[in-house]
Amino acid sequence: MICVNLMTRTMRETLYARRYREKHPEKSVLTPEKRKKASERSLKWCRRNPDKVKKNNRKWGRNNPDKLKRLQAQSRLKRHGWSLESKSSALIKQNNLCAICNQPFTENNPAFGDHEHTSPPMPRGLLHNQCNAAIGMLLDSPEICEAAAAYLRSWQKEPNEQAAHTSL
Numbered sequence: 001m002i003c004v005n006l007m008t009r010t011m012r013e014t015l016y017a018r019r020y021r022e023k024h025p026e027k028s029v030l031t032p033e034k035r036k037k038a039s040e041r042s043l044k045w046c047r048r049n050p051d052k053v054k055k056n057n058r059k060w061g062r063n064n065p066d067k068l069k070r071l072q073a074q075s076r077l078k079r080h081g082w083s084l085e086s087k088s089s090a091l092i093k094q095n096n097l098c099a100i101c102n103q104p105f106t107e108n109n110p111a112f113g114d115h116e117h118t119s120p121p122m123p124r125g126l127l128h129n130q131c132n133a134a135i136g137m138l139l140d141s142p143e144i145c146e147a148a149a150a151y152l153r154s155w156q157k158e159p160n161e162q163a164a165h166t167s168l
Helices: 009-023 032-048 050-063 065-079 084-093 129-137 142-154 159-166
Strands: 112-116 122-127
Touching: 009 084, 032 050, 050 065, 065 084, 084 122, 112 129, 122 129
Parallel strands: none
Antiparallel strands: 112 122
16 A cells, blocks of 8 residues: 655644644743733734735735745634645545546646535535535535436436437
Protein backbone atom coordinates (compact mmCIF):
# COMPACT_ATOMS: atom_id res chain seq x y z
CA MET A 1 0.00 0.00 0.00
CA ILE A 2 1.35 3.39 -0.98
CA CYS A 3 0.94 6.10 1.65
CA VAL A 4 0.68 9.63 0.26
CA ASN A 5 1.07 12.67 2.48
CA LEU A 6 -1.74 14.98 1.39
CA MET A 7 -0.90 17.80 3.78
CA THR A 8 1.27 20.68 2.68
CA ARG A 9 4.21 21.81 4.79
CA THR A 10 2.36 24.90 6.02
CA MET A 11 -0.67 22.79 6.97
CA ARG A 12 1.58 20.50 9.05
CA GLU A 13 3.33 23.47 10.69
CA THR A 14 0.03 25.17 11.54
CA LEU A 15 -1.38 21.97 13.04
CA TYR A 16 1.82 21.35 15.01
CA ALA A 17 1.84 24.90 16.42
CA ARG A 18 -1.84 24.73 17.40
CA ARG A 19 -1.44 21.34 19.10
CA TYR A 20 1.72 22.52 20.91
CA ARG A 21 -0.08 25.63 22.27
CA GLU A 22 -2.99 23.44 23.43
CA LYS A 23 -0.62 20.99 25.20
CA HIS A 24 1.61 23.68 26.76
CA PRO A 25 -0.51 26.71 27.67
CA GLU A 26 1.97 27.61 30.44
CA LYS A 27 4.64 28.34 27.81
CA SER A 28 2.45 30.91 26.09
CA VAL A 29 3.95 34.40 26.33
CA LEU A 30 0.53 35.98 26.75
CA THR A 31 -1.80 34.85 29.48
CA PRO A 32 -5.48 34.74 28.50
CA GLU A 33 -6.07 38.00 30.43
CA LYS A 34 -3.19 39.79 28.70
CA ARG A 35 -4.31 38.43 25.35
CA LYS A 36 -7.84 39.74 25.91
CA LYS A 37 -6.59 43.23 26.87
CA ALA A 38 -4.24 43.35 23.87
CA SER A 39 -7.06 42.27 21.60
CA GLU A 40 -9.37 44.98 22.97
CA ARG A 41 -6.67 47.66 22.49
CA SER A 42 -6.02 46.50 18.96
CA LEU A 43 -9.72 46.46 18.13
CA LYS A 44 -10.13 50.02 19.43
CA TRP A 45 -7.21 51.24 17.33
CA CYS A 46 -8.58 49.48 14.22
CA ARG A 47 -11.99 51.12 14.68
CA ARG A 48 -10.37 54.57 15.03
CA ASN A 49 -8.07 54.07 12.01
CA PRO A 50 -9.92 52.12 9.28
CA ASP A 51 -7.93 53.70 6.43
CA LYS A 52 -4.61 52.75 8.02
CA VAL A 53 -5.90 49.22 8.63
CA LYS A 54 -6.91 48.85 4.98
CA LYS A 55 -3.55 50.23 3.79
CA ASN A 56 -1.61 47.95 6.16
CA ASN A 57 -3.64 44.90 5.13
CA ARG A 58 -3.04 45.55 1.43
CA LYS A 59 0.69 46.07 2.02
CA TRP A 60 0.90 42.87 4.07
CA GLY A 61 -0.97 40.96 1.35
CA ARG A 62 1.43 42.20 -1.35
CA ASN A 63 4.43 41.23 0.79
CA ASN A 64 3.03 37.83 1.85
CA PRO A 65 1.08 36.41 -1.12
CA ASP A 66 1.54 32.77 -0.06
CA LYS A 67 0.41 33.41 3.52
CA LEU A 68 -2.52 35.48 2.25
CA LYS A 69 -3.62 32.66 -0.04
CA ARG A 70 -3.36 30.15 2.84
CA LEU A 71 -5.32 32.40 5.22
CA GLN A 72 -8.02 32.97 2.62
CA ALA A 73 -8.27 29.21 2.04
CA GLN A 74 -8.52 28.57 5.81
CA SER A 75 -11.18 31.23 6.10
CA ARG A 76 -13.20 29.69 3.26
CA LEU A 77 -12.92 26.26 4.89
CA LYS A 78 -14.03 27.60 8.27
CA ARG A 79 -16.94 29.51 6.74
CA HIS A 80 -18.20 26.25 5.22
CA GLY A 81 -17.78 24.16 8.37
CA TRP A 82 -14.40 22.63 7.56
CA SER A 83 -11.01 22.70 9.29
CA LEU A 84 -7.57 21.71 8.03
CA GLU A 85 -7.82 18.47 10.02
CA SER A 86 -11.26 17.55 8.67
CA LYS A 87 -10.18 18.30 5.08
CA SER A 88 -7.02 16.20 5.48
CA SER A 89 -8.92 13.26 6.95
CA ALA A 90 -11.58 13.53 4.21
CA LEU A 91 -8.85 13.48 1.53
CA ILE A 92 -7.44 10.30 3.06
CA LYS A 93 -10.89 8.72 3.51
CA GLN A 94 -11.81 9.52 -0.13
CA ASN A 95 -8.39 8.32 -1.41
CA ASN A 96 -7.81 11.77 -2.94
CA LEU A 97 -10.84 11.24 -5.24
CA CYS A 98 -13.91 13.40 -5.83
CA ALA A 99 -16.98 11.95 -4.09
CA ILE A 100 -19.08 12.41 -7.27
CA CYS A 101 -16.93 11.73 -10.34
CA ASN A 102 -14.23 9.56 -8.65
CA GLN A 103 -11.48 11.45 -10.48
CA PRO A 104 -8.34 12.42 -8.53
CA PHE A 105 -7.80 15.92 -7.20
CA THR A 106 -4.93 17.74 -8.87
CA GLU A 107 -3.27 21.12 -8.58
CA ASN A 108 -5.36 22.35 -11.52
CA ASN A 109 -8.54 20.67 -10.26
CA PRO A 110 -8.32 20.81 -6.43
CA ALA A 111 -10.65 19.58 -3.70
CA PHE A 112 -13.48 21.85 -2.55
CA GLY A 113 -15.35 21.21 0.68
CA ASP A 114 -19.02 20.51 0.08
CA HIS A 115 -21.39 21.38 2.92
CA GLU A 116 -25.03 21.30 3.90
CA HIS A 117 -26.62 24.71 3.60
CA THR A 118 -27.59 24.92 7.25
CA SER A 119 -26.53 27.20 10.04
CA PRO A 120 -23.86 26.30 11.02
CA PRO A 121 -22.81 24.58 7.77
CA MET A 122 -22.16 20.85 8.07
CA PRO A 123 -19.35 19.32 5.94
CA ARG A 124 -20.38 16.52 3.58
CA GLY A 125 -17.42 15.57 1.39
CA LEU A 126 -14.75 16.84 -0.98
CA LEU A 127 -15.66 17.53 -4.59
CA HIS A 128 -14.20 19.13 -7.69
CA ASN A 129 -15.45 22.67 -8.20
CA GLN A 130 -17.50 21.60 -11.26
CA CYS A 131 -19.12 18.72 -9.40
CA ASN A 132 -19.93 21.00 -6.47
CA ALA A 133 -21.40 23.64 -8.82
CA ALA A 134 -23.47 20.97 -10.61
CA ILE A 135 -25.23 19.75 -7.47
CA GLY A 136 -25.67 23.36 -6.37
CA MET A 137 -27.41 24.19 -9.64
CA LEU A 138 -29.64 21.19 -9.07
CA LEU A 139 -30.59 22.74 -5.71
CA ASP A 140 -28.85 19.98 -3.69
CA SER A 141 -31.94 17.88 -4.38
CA PRO A 142 -31.46 14.11 -4.79
CA GLU A 143 -34.75 13.93 -6.68
CA ILE A 144 -33.67 16.53 -9.24
CA CYS A 145 -30.24 14.88 -9.57
CA GLU A 146 -31.89 11.50 -10.19
CA ALA A 147 -34.25 13.06 -12.75
CA ALA A 148 -31.28 14.64 -14.53
CA ALA A 149 -29.46 11.29 -14.54
CA ALA A 150 -32.55 9.52 -15.92
CA TYR A 151 -32.85 12.17 -18.63
CA LEU A 152 -29.20 11.70 -19.66
CA ARG A 153 -29.59 7.90 -19.61
CA SER A 154 -32.63 8.15 -21.89
CA TRP A 155 -30.37 9.71 -24.52
CA GLN A 156 -27.71 6.99 -24.19
CA LYS A 157 -29.89 4.14 -25.50
CA GLU A 158 -29.53 2.24 -28.75
CA PRO A 159 -28.86 4.30 -31.92
CA ASN A 160 -32.29 3.46 -33.46
CA GLU A 161 -34.01 4.68 -30.27
CA GLN A 162 -32.05 7.94 -30.44
CA ALA A 163 -33.51 8.57 -33.87
CA ALA A 164 -36.99 8.44 -32.30
CA HIS A 165 -35.92 11.14 -29.78
CA THR A 166 -34.61 13.45 -32.48
CA SER A 167 -37.91 13.34 -34.40
CA LEU A 168 -39.69 14.98 -31.44
